[in-house]
Amino acid sequence: MTSDHPIVLFDGVCNLCHGAVQFIVDRDPRGTFQFASLQSERAAAMLREHGRTPPEGDPESVVLLEDGRLYEHSTAALRIARRLGGLWPVLYAFVIVPRFVRDAVYRFIARHRYRWFGRTEQCRVPTPELRARFLS
Numbered sequence: 001m002t003s004d005h006p007i008v009l010f011d012g013v014c015n016l017c018h019g020a021v022q023f024i025v026d027r028d029p030r031g032t033f034q035f036a037s038l039q040s041e042r043a044a045a046m047l048r049e050h051g052r053t054p055p056e057g058d059p060e061s062v063v064l065l066e067d068g069r070l071y072e073h074s075t076a077a078l079r080i081a082r083r084l085g086g087l088w089p090v091l092y093a094f095v096i097v098p099r100f101v102r103d104a105v106y107r108f109i110a111r112h113r114y115r116w117f118g119r120t121e122q123c124r125v126p127t128p129e130l131r132a133r134f135l136s
Contacts, residue, residue, distance in 0.1 A: 005034045007046070008080060009063040012037030016109075016117040017062065027084040035134050038063065060110045073110075074102035 008024065011017040024033055036043045044054035047063070050070045064076035071079050075095070082092040094102065 005032060006064060006066040006080075006083065007034045007036060008076075009036050009038050009043045009046070009065065011059045011062075012039045013119045013121065014113055014117070015119060016113045018120075019117070020062070024080060024084065027086060027088060029085060032083055033080070060107065074106040075099065077106065078102075 008021065010021055021035055024035075036046070038055055038059040043063075046065060047054050047070075050065070052070060061072045062076050062080075064071040064079055066079060078092050078095050081088045083089070
């Protein structure tokens with residue numbers, strides 16, 4: 001897999017984020033997406049390449065690297081949904097909601113995600129079948 005695949009950068013110790021990655025994998029039978037933990041050196045390098053500073057401590061957003069651009073917060077989530085199988089692309093219609101409103105909801109959930117869903121001490125290891133889709 002190469003960088004022409006969209007790459008989802010996610011909080012590798014967040015149970016909600018891990019569930020979101022599993023959700024994406026289950027609805028992405030063509031293997032469109034690749035994944036990397038925001039805590040990894042690979043993700044830090046990708047962020048720096050795009051003029052961003054890697055997050056300190058607990059990252060607050062999923063980041064999507066798609067077609068050479070970075071997308072964060074609700075925009076990243078909607079752009080991911082747009083590429084999934086089934087009816088999930090319909091959610092992209094929420095892009096018409098002003099970003100400050102969408103991002104406020106996103107940040108509220110992100111701020112409480114550890115309390116509501118818990119966290120792990122380290123990134124979970126993907127199954128051998130999925131390992132090729134995870135960037136190290």
